[in-house]
Amino acid sequence: MTELRTLKVALLGCGNVGAQVARILIDDAGALASRTGARLELAGIAVRNLEAERDVELPQELFTTDAETLVKDADLVIELMGGIEPARTLILTAxxxxxxxxxxxKALLAQDGPTLYEEADKAGVQLSYEAAVAGAIPILRPIRDSLSGDRITRVLGIVNGTTNFILDQMDSTGAQFADALAEAQRLGYAEADPTADVEGYDAAAKAAILASLSFHTRFALEDVSCEGITAVSAADIAAAKEAGFVIKLLAIAEKLTDEDGKTGVSVRVHPTLLPREHPLAAVRGAFNAVFIEAENAGELMFYGQGAGGTPTASAVLGDLVSAARRIVLGGPGRTETTTGHVPALPIAAAVTSYYIGLDVADQPGVLARIAQLFAEHGVSIEIMRQTIHRDADSNVESAELRIVTHRARESALAATVEAVKGLDVINSVTSVLRVEGV
Known part of the structure; x- marks a missing residue:
């Protein structure tokens, strides 16, 4: 019987995900060896604090603070430290x-992916990052491999479990944003500082990665238009529900042509109304899903747990087995799939629908003036709902209008909203959200 070779694995970081990766490497060593054709020996775990409590009990002798020496002697390196530095330097050293x-x-890949891809190509090694987007969901390999013979035209993703949980709580219970966020923090879905999640930054980094793979072009974080969910109110959720919609934070990457005839890709993250019959509308709690439209494959959806130690560790181990088999069998490392340059287009080039909430004076002719203004900007109204309110103190009546437009260029829709704000019969524009899937 042929003796299996041993591949040394260095693990950088031992947080929630890292601890589970270490556990699986130790507990499932036999099964992993049979799948890879080599023994995967966990050579060490680099951490900042040797005394910190871990989620999993692991041999203390594995821990070290000397990450640089660890990676220089490894065949395979798993980086789960997060942040830009020292992760970037350690990956390049490895x-x-x-x-x-x-x-x-995902933050490092979105900010400095091209440097890492180029270094991997130069060194003839494999750089894998399935766990960077949507946790356990196998989405990057299908885009890169299974759909490599097709043309993807559009990607819509719920790629942040924290914001999906918050919006789902607001939709299902009527909770205010602050209360839903507090519940997410209590359950461990949201960090003490939830800024990266609720402001959309986490989803934007993932959108850049999805766009880069889907359209074979390098997109960075600065190419992504980003808007979070902090301005979404319980009133918005309720009005959307009444109209047959649900609000989700979507990462969207789509190929389109701007007003000057230039073809490019729009990459954006923002709260979005979806019809309740759309597949993404049914994604509840902290789950993630990515919906893909391709010329030949048609519509595809990938769904599953988007976060958590064990689910994300599954994605890490999938990449590790693939990389280990490449070492065992020989051959070049998997290279980046970019084949050209498709320009990133600003959000103004996107074609979408708007949901607009208005507080207006309750008097004759208001609806006609608003409709005329929309028409002057080339935007047609699909749905208009009106509710009359009476102020208990002043006894003055006002009307709340909820408008859903037909699809139009983002630039025209934004210009329409600005023009509406100038009408003397408009008390305030209470909300502006985009609509997809109609």
């Missing part, structure tokens, strides 16, 4: 010393 790298660091 690749320059011939190690394949598995990472879940």
């Amino acid at each position: 690749m320059r010393n011939g190690a394949c790298v598995v990472t879940g660091n």
Whole structure:
């Protein structure tokens, strides 16, 4: 019987995900060896604090604070530290010393992916990052491999479990944003500082990665138009529900042509109204899903747990097995799939629908003036609902209008909203949200 070779694995970071990766490497060593054709030896775990409590009980002798020495002696490096530095330097060091790298660091990939891809190509090693987007959901490999013979035209994703949980709580219970956020923090879905999630930054980094793979072009974080969910109110949720919609934070990447005839890709993250019959509308709690439209495959949806130690560790181990098999069988590392340059288009080039909430004076002719203004900007109204309110103190009546437009260019829709604000019969524009899937 042929003796299996041993591949040394260095693990950088031992948080929730890292601890589970270490556990699986130790507990499932036999099964992993049979799948890869080599023994995967966990050579060490680099951490900042040797005394910190871990989610999993692991051999203390594995821990070290000397990450640089650890990666220089490894065949495979798993980076789960997060952040830009020292993760970037350690990954580059590992690749320059011939190690394949598995990472879940979406922020680093979105900010400096091209440098890492180029270094991996130069060193002839594999750089894998399935865990960087949507946790356990196998989405990056299907885009890169299974759909490589097709043309993807559009990607819509719920890629942040925290914001999906918050919006789902607001929809199902009527909770205010602050209360839903507090519940997410209590359950461990949201950090003490939830800014990266609720302001959309986490989803934007993932959108850049999805767009880069889907359209074979390098997109960075600065190419993504980003808007979070902090302005979404319980009134918005209730009005959307009444009209047959649900609000989700979507990451959207789509190929389109702007007003000047230039073809490019719009990458954006923002709260979005979806019809309740749309597949993404049924994604509840902290789950994630990615909906893909391709010329030949048609519509595809990938759904599952988008976060958590064990689910995300599953994605990491999938990449690790793939990289280990490449080492065992030989051959070049998997290279980046970019084949050209499709320009990033601003959000103004996108074609979408708007949901607009208005507080207006309750007097004759108001609806006609608003409709005329929309028509002057080339935007037609699909749905208009009116509710009359009476102020208990002043006894003055006002009307709340909820308008859903037909699809139009984002630039025209935004200009229409600005013009509406100038009408003397408008008390305030209470909300503006985009609509997809209609």
